[in-house]
Amino acid sequence: MSPAPRKILHVDMDAFYASVEQRDDPSLRGRPVVVAWRGARSVVCAASYEARVFGVRSAMPAVRAERLCPEAVFVPPDFMRYKAVSRRVREIFARHTDLIEPLSLDEAYLDVTTTKTDLPSATATAEAIRDAIRDELQLTASAGIAPNKFLAKIASDWRKPDGQFVIRPHQVDAFLLPLPVGRLPGVGKVMEAKLAELGIATVGELRAHGQRELEQRFGRWGRRLHELSHGLDDHPVQPERPSLQVSAEDTFEHDLPLDALEPHIRRLADKTWAGYRREPGRLARTVVLKLKTSDFRILTRSLTPARPPASAEELADVACRLRSRVELPARTRYRLVGVGLGGLVAADVDDAQAPLFASGGGGAA
Incomplete structure (x- = not known):
């Protein structure tokens, strides 16, 4: 018998740095906020959803963000404050499971196959976590629920902001196959172009090419692409390790x-x-x-x-x-x-x- 599928959450805070700034300064609420230092060398750390309407995105040069949104309010980042809020978010996670893998201050994987609570499902656990974040921290988070990490990460983006989306094991193919290949982790613009040369635009078309052909063209990465096209990801949630x-x-x-x-x-x-x-x-x-x-x-x-x-x-x-x-x-x-x-x-x-x-x-x- 095959083992029961894992229940993995990917929880992603919504516009985290900008949302913290808007929470702590009511005058910023409803306004396009860009967390960045001004200047030619600065890049955007975060943008509120009001700023994203104008095309402002994280990692964008600050001067370009200012051109796209002249009305934006630039706020210098306060990472000590963001870290303090992040610690409180992780305390909420820890009420449900010890299997927490932080990816950054604003997102983490959680393995909730077995939890510390009596909640009936992974979906209910995600709802409880998001409710606690909203009630205790006055912030919002989005969540993806799936049998593995990479599907959970895709799912958490599906109903942003302040939403959640579940992919059950029997729904994997229906969800995955129509997706553009660019939604797969590790497939950037360069790889997307290489796959397009082979007539591959969707995950379903990627799966149709088979493992051997993909390995011949892309080596070990080809094998990984094949696995992803089948919704396979065996990487466990790795709890945070000491800094190296x-x-x-x-x-x-x-x-x-x-x-x-x-x-x-x-x-x-x-x-x-x-x-x-x-x-x-x-x-x-x-x-x-x-x-x-x-x-x-x-x-x-x-x-x-x-x-x-x-x-x-x-x-x-x-x-x-x-x-x-x-x-x-x-x-x-x-x-x-x-x-x-x-x-x-x-x-x-x-x-x-x-x-x-x-x-x-x-x-x-």
């Missing part, structure tokens, strides 16, 4: 040469160190320097020293030295820099492995 890296980064108003980055690296090292101190009982072994060039090329350089940094100053010193491992021409300009501490492990694990690192050294990535 703490980092901070910044985008400059004007591109800078490599030798002008030191003050920014030291400032970001201070921020990273402050975040690291909020990880009690965990030790970081690797220093990471991240750079983005003016043409959007991303580089990382890392070093695992014999002794982990003991202060923000030591972290900054190592990060600054990592610039010597950047082998691009001196004329190269950089639009972003980041400093991170990676390889976080429990302190007792690090103590046990200390002999492995006693000889020092490190690597660059």
Whole structure:
């Protein structure tokens, strides 16, 4: 006998950052709100539904959002406040299940195959969660209910905002086959164009091509496409794991040469160190320097020293030295820099492995 299908929820807060701003400032309600810093380098973090009517979307350059919606109210993001609200949302989730996989501050997967409550169904559980979010936090969320994660994520978008949609196991084909292939996770504009060259526009047409042909054309990704076209996704909900890296980064108003980055690296090292101190009982072994060039090329350089940094100053010193491992021409300009501490492990694990690192050294990535 095959195992009973899972019951998976994907809960997605509606225009989360913008909705928090509108909740906390009544003068913003009903107005097009764009959460972003103003300026040529800024991007939109979130847009209220009133702003979305004008075509404003997350990750859009802020200057374009301003052109699309001149009446928009720009609000600088307050991530500490959003994180605090997100924690309260997750407390509501935890009343129903311990199997919670956060994807970001505003969305998560929940496995509610078995729950802590006596609610009769996954649909009822989703309703109870959304009701609690509305009553306790004065915010709205949308939910998708399905036998697996990828279908639940598609379903949560189906009746946004403030709605929910269920795909039962016997309804998978009827729901999935007419969908455009662009609705499948991982199928972006480039892959959509490649599939269009094969005459594939819908999930049903994708399924008709068969696994062997898709694998021959797209390798392992072809096999995954075949699985998705059949509604298959065996990935379990993975509860949140401890952070493996703490980092901070910044985008400059004007591109800078490599030798002008030191003050920014030291400032970001201070921020990273402050975040690291909020990880009690965990030790970081690797220093990471991240750079983005003016043409959007991303580089990382890392070093695992014999002794982990003991202060923000030591972290900054190592990060600054990592610039010597950047082998691009001196004329190269950089639009972003980041400093991170990676390889976080429990302190007792690090103590046990200390002999492995006693000889020092490190690597660059």
